[in-house]
Amino acid sequence: MIGEALLQPLIAGLLTGMTYVLVALGLTVIFSIMNVLNFAHGEIYMFGAFCVYFLCTLLHLNYVLALPAAIVLVGVFGIAMERICFRPAQGDMLTSVIVSIALIWLFQTAAQLIFGGEPRAMREFLPSTVSFLHIRISQSRLAAGLISLLLLVAVNFFVYRTKQGKAMQAVAQDRDAAALQGIDLDRLGPLGFAIGCALAGAAGGIMAPILYIDATMGASVLGKSLAIIVLGGVGSIPGAAVGGLIVGVVESYGQRFLGYPSSTFPFLIMIIILLFKRTGLMGRKA
Amino acid sequence: MSRKTAWAAILDAAIVAVLLCMPLIVRNYYWLGAITFMLVNVLLTTSFWLVMTTGQVNLGHGAFAAIGAYISAALVAVYGFSSWLSLPIALAVAGVVALVIGVITLRITGIYFIITTIALAEVVRIVFGMWEHPFGGLVGLLNLRPPTPIALPRLPEIRFVSKPALYYLVLVFVLLGVGIVRRLHRSSIGLVFRGIKESDSLAEHVGVNTMGYKVLAFVVGSMCAALGGVLYTYMTGNIQPTSFTMVQANYYIVWAAVGGLATFGGPILGVAALNVLSELLRPVREYEPIIYALLLLVAMLLFKGGLMGAIRRIWDSAGKIGSKEEA
Numbered sequence: 001m002i003g004e005a006l007l008q009p010l011i012a013g014l015l016t017g018m019t020y021v022l023v024a025l026g027l028t029v030i031f032s033i034m035n036v037l038n039f040a041h042g043e044i045y046m047f048g049a050f051c052v053y054f055l056c057t058l059l060h061l062n063y064v065l066a067l068p069a070a071i072v073l074v075g076v077f078g079i080a081m082e083r084i085c086f087r088p089a090q091g092d093m094l095t096s097v098i099v100s101i102a103l104i105w106l107f108q109t110a111a112q113l114i115f116g117g118e119p120r121a122m123r124e125f126l127p128s129t130v131s132f133l134h135i136r137i138s139q140s141r142l143a144a145g146l147i148s149l150l151l152l153v154a155v156n157f158f159v160y161r162t163k164q165g166k167a168m169q170a171v172a173q174d175r176d177a178a179a180l181q182g183i184d185l186d187r188l189g190p191l192g193f194a195i196g197c198a199l200a201g202a203a204g205g206i207m208a209p210i211l212y213i214d215a216t217m218g219a220s221v222l223g224k225s226l227a228i229i230v231l232g233g234v235g236s237i238p239g240a241a242v243g244g245l246i247v248g249v250v251e252s253y254g255q256r257f258l259g260y261p262s263s264t265f266p267f268l269i270m271i272i273i274l275l276f277k278r279t280g281l282m283g284r285k286a
Numbered sequence: 287m288s289r290k291t292a293w294a295a296i297l298d299a300a301i302v303a304v305l306l307c308m309p310l311i312v313r314n315y316y317w318l319g320a321i322t323f324m325l326v327n328v329l330l331t332t333s334f335w336l337v338m339t340t341g342q343v344n345l346g347h348g349a350f351a352a353i354g355a356y357i358s359a360a361l362v363a364v365y366g367f368s369s370w371l372s373l374p375i376a377l378a379v380a381g382v383v384a385l386v387i388g389v390i391t392l393r394i395t396g397i398y399f400i401i402t403t404i405a406l407a408e409v410v411r412i413v414f415g416m417w418e419h420p421f422g423g424l425v426g427l428l429n430l431r432p433p434t435p436i437a438l439p440r441l442p443e444i445r446f447v448s449k450p451a452l453y454y455l456v457l458v459f460v461l462l463g464v465g466i467v468r469r470l471h472r473s474s475i476g477l478v479f480r481g482i483k484e485s486d487s488l489a490e491h492v493g494v495n496t497m498g499y500k501v502l503a504f505v506v507g508s509m510c511a512a513l514g515g516v517l518y519t520y521m522t523g524n525i526q527p528t529s530f531t532m533v534q535a536n537y538y539i540v541w542a543a544v545g546g547l548a549t550f551g552g553p554i555l556g557v558a559a560l561n562v563l564s565e566l567l568r569p570v571r572e573y574e575p576i577i578y579a580l581l582l583l584v585a586m587l588l589f590k591g592g593l594m595g596a597i598r599r600i601w602d603s604a605g606k607i608g609s610k611e612e613a
Contacts, residue, residue, distance in 0.1 A: 106579035267405035
């Protein structure tokens with residue numbers, strides 16, 4: 001019985017953590033390639049959720065088709081955002097921070113005006129639950145975790161096995177040296193933004209059938225993903241994965257046993273880890 | 287040089303004179319209230335900017351405003367202190383908290399520091415939201431009484447109920463706070479701040495105690511933020527966990543950057559320009575953030591150096607034309 005009480009939050013936390021990993025990974029990919037910390041990343045997540053919602057309710061698309069369609073849409077949106085807003089600010093961190101703050105206002109208000117202030121709920125994609133070893137997990141949560149895992153494996157493959165991915169790693173290590181080797185930064189920037197935004201959009205789309213959807217849903221996700229990438233090490237893919245899972249599990253236990261105060265935990269873990277290792281768990285030396 | 291300083295002194299005197307006469311010029315209490323808020327924002331933004339001159343962007347600036355506001359409000363409303371005793375206590379507490387947090391976190395730099403301070407802001411918001419007694423939990427402290435009247439011997443009692451009285455009270459404290467920031471910025475200490483921003487390691491190699499200077503800027507900036515928070519409670523009569531969040535700190539960075547980060551006057555100009563803009567956009571309230579955001583994007587991507595930078599360029603080119611005519 002006690003085993004169940006301890007195991008249930010662990011499984012739930014790992015599954016939620018997988019979607020956090022997606023969002024945080026998107027943030028860290030954009031940061032390592034463009035040197036931009038996109039504070040509007042949570043709004044991209046919200047955008048993904050709304051895309052899935054409208055594809056399913058207005059166009060009556062099946063969720064299985066709507067999710068990839070939404071991911072592509074958000075990815076294309078990311079390319080446009082890079083071209084219009086972030087490329088002119090390139091190199092200057094402060095300018096890009098302020099630009100992304102402006103984007104938060106823009107996207108949130110636009111979403112509020114277009115979709116209304118009321119939170120919306122989608123019909124659950126898989127309404128039943130699975131149980132094994134006396135642990136009950138809803139099927140949609142399980143599916144969310146598995147789809148996230150699949151996407152993570154795909155991104156990992158892209159970054160470590162393909163030529164473009166290796167070029168991205170090179171840029172993350174040293175922009176100037178990478179440019180001198182003939183890597184076209186103007187092509188890699190949009191690619192990084194497309195992947196980064198697509199990941200956030202995917203997470204939003206995955207959570208759409210589970211959570212309420214509204215214009216401000218991105219804010220809390222942004223805070224968590226910032227905490228995740230810092231505690232894992234900014235720019236590190238394994239770091240984002242480990243960080244996301246840690247935050248997911250700790251938050252899950254916290255909510256089970258403590259309630260409201262547990263929302264400080266992602267930040268407290270982050271600050272504690274920063275004090276002992278200034279580059280995060282798996283970050284390179286600055 | 288002396289001519290330049292003379293002009294600067296005249297400009298300062300003119301600004302102070304206009305500020306002193308403001309309640310006589312602006313008869314509409316709504317507008318006077320808006321101007322008073324603007325003054326509080328000037329204090330919050332310049333103190334935010336002071337910390338920035340050492341190269342550290344503190345998005346937790348609002349957290350210190352919240353600490354100041356909460357402590358002063360709770361001491362008065364729950365424990366029955368006088369406003370004029372609770373104000374220095376609130377500032378002292380904020381200063382001590384800033385000292386402790388600064389010593390711990392100012393070792394972290396760059397993007398890591400920004401995110402740490404976001405975390406700080408969130409933690410402070412959540413902690414005040416949990417703290418029922420004396421801080422009122424998620425609801426906060428509402429219907430606070432105006433600041434305690436001051437009774438001077440053989441003079442009528444000074445009450446802070448009417449808008450003009452509150453305006454003057456806020457003005458005095460804001461001038462004090464902004465004056466301290468300016469004094470610090472223009473002193474040799476301010477020069478060291480900018481040196482640390484240019485190159486932290488170089489400053490350390492020539493024997494500057496960079497950590498000490500950063501902590502100094504952080505503590506002074508945070509105490510000014512706390513003062514701003516206290517003034518906010520005088521204005522609004524309430525304080526809630528959501529009054530000062532990271533969203534608020536976003537405004538400080540935006541105001542400062544739009545005004546121009548290079549000079550002391552830039553952030554003040556930015557606050558004035560953008561607060562006026564917000565007021566002008568009030569009729570189309572629901573579209574306000576969109577218009578604000580679009581203007582901000584244009585300003586950031588097309589006009590580097592902010593409003594102050596643009597004014598300087600115009601001033602310099604006008605100066606060149608003038609000197610040509612003389613020659």
